[in-house]
Amino acid sequence: MTVENVAALMAELVKMDYVAPDESFFDVGGTSFLSLTLISRIESDFGVKLSMLDVVRAGTPVNVAELIDAGR
Numbered sequence: 001m002t003v004e005n006v007a008a009l010m011a012e013l014v015k016m017d018y019v020a021p022d023e024s025f026f027d028v029g030g031t032s033f034l035s036l037t038l039i040s041r042i043e044s045d046f047g048v049k050l051s052m053l054d055v056v057r058a059g060t061p062v063n064v065a066e067l068i069d070a071g072r
Contacts, residue, residue: 006068007061013038024059038064048072 003021011019014029025035035055042064043049048071050064058064 003061003065006065009038009041010061010064019061021062022060025055025061025064026059042068046072 007019007021007023010025010028010030011017013034014025016028019025019028024030025038030038032052035052039050039052039055046068048068050067050071054067055064058067
């Protein structure tokens, strides 16, 4: 999964046009509920299961993409 895919997914969830690769999901309006939706979409689209803690610690599209790639 590319960083751009993760950034686009995050932007969709927070209803923004763009989320920068190094921008925190939670700083741009992400919530715990939206992170559950993010986790669900990643699992259904890419077959990688992340935890809420993974997403909170990773935070940015770059770091989340690295977790997804590592989980493949």
